[in-house]
Amino acid sequence: MKISCKVIEDILPLYVEEMVSEDTKKLVDEHIDSCESCRRKLNGMSLPVNLPLDTDTTAFKRVKAKMRKKKIQTVIFAIMMTISIIVALISTLTAREYIPYHEGLISFIESDDGTIIIKFSDQVAGYNISTSPSKIGEGYTYHITTWDSIWYRNIMKKSNKAAFLNLDGKKVDSVYYYNADRSEDILIYGKDQNPTGGMVTLPRLVLGYYLLLALFLASSSGILLYLYRKNERAKNILLKFFLLPISYITAHLLIKGFPVSSYSAMMDFVSILINAISLYIATISAMVIIRE
Structure with a gap:
C-alpha cells in the first residue's frame, strides 16, 4: 500500500519516540527506504538537540552578593542591639x-x-x-x-x-x-570654710545641654526631611542625619531617664554615647535589611 509523505511526516514524531505499533513501524521503514525526503526529515529529528548552556552568572552573583550583604547587616544589627542592651543593663546595675x-x-x-x-x-x-x-x-x-x-x-x-x-x-x-x-x-x-554660711556641692548640668542640642538637631533635620521628602537623594542623607540625635535622645532616656543633672556626668555621658552609637548603627542596619 502506497502511503503519502504527508502521512509519514505526521507519524514520524511518534516513530522517533517509538510510540507506534510494529505494523506502523514496518510501513514507515519501507517508505523511508524508498523516500529520500522523508529519510532526511527522520535524520533531522533523530539528531540530539544541543541547547546552549547559559554561562552568564552575573545574575546569580548579584543575588549571592545581595544575600551576603543582608546577612552581614543582620549580624551587625544583632551585635549593636546586644551592645545597647548590655550597656543599658550595666548602667542600671552600677547606677550610683x-x-x-x-x-x-x-x-x-x-x-x-x-x-x-x-x-x-x-x-x-x-x-x-x-x-x-x-x-x-x-x-x-x-x-x-x-x-x-x-x-x-x-x-x-x-x-x-x-x-x-x-x-x-x-x-x-x-x-x-x-x-x-x-x-x-x-x-x-x-576647720569650717564658711563659718557665716553653708556650702552646697551641685550636680553638673552638661547632660542637659547635650540633650537640648540633640532635640534641636532632631527638630531641624526633621523639618528639612519633610521639606525634601520628594528628593530621594537628599531624603536619604537627611534621614541618616536625623537618626543621630534621635539615637542620642533614646540612649539618654535608657541610661538616665528624664533627669538631666548628674554628679557623675562623665561616666553617664560615656554610657549614653556608647549606647547612642550602637542604636544608630543598629537602626541603619535595620533600614538596609527592610529595603532589601
Whole structure:
C-alpha cells in the first residue's frame, strides 16, 4: 500500500519516540527506504538537540552578593542591639545610689608623717574625692561623697576601702561630705570654710545641654526631611542625619531617664554615647535589611 509523505511526516514524531505499533513501524521503514525526503526529515529529528548552556552568572552573583550583604547587616544589627542592651543593663546595675552621711560611714586616721587616711564602712561601694584651695589657710579643702549600687550590693562582694588624702604633701584644712541631693555639705574634719554660711556641692548640668542640642538637631533635620521628602537623594542623607540625635535622645532616656543633672556626668555621658552609637548603627542596619 502506497502511503503519502504527508502521512509519514505526521507519524514520524511518534516513530522517533517509538510510540507506534510494529505494523506502523514496518510501513514507515519501507517508505523511508524508498523516500529520500522523508529519510532526511527522520535524520533531522533523530539528531540530539544541543541547547546552549547559559554561562552568564552575573545574575546569580548579584543575588549571592545581595544575600551576603543582608546577612552581614543582620549580624551587625544583632551585635549593636546586644551592645545597647548590655550597656543599658550595666548602667542600671552600677547606677550610683549616693549614701547620706551618718556616724560610722567615714573615719579618719592621722599618721605620724601628717598623712591622713580615710576608712570607709562596708556599706560603701565607691567614692569620689575632689579638692579646692582653702579659703582660710594655705592648705586644701576636700569634698567627699560615697555610693552603693545594685551590682555591689547583690552581685559583687564589697571590701573595706581606704584612701590617702594628702600623699602629695598637701595640707588638709577641711573635709566636707556632700550627700548628692543638693543639701548643704557637712563638715566632717578640720576647720569650717564658711563659718557665716553653708556650702552646697551641685550636680553638673552638661547632660542637659547635650540633650537640648540633640532635640534641636532632631527638630531641624526633621523639618528639612519633610521639606525634601520628594528628593530621594537628599531624603536619604537627611534621614541618616536625623537618626543621630534621635539615637542620642533614646540612649539618654535608657541610661538616665528624664533627669538631666548628674554628679557623675562623665561616666553617664560615656554610657549614653556608647549606647547612642550602637542604636544608630543598629537602626541603619535595620533600614538596609527592610529595603532589601
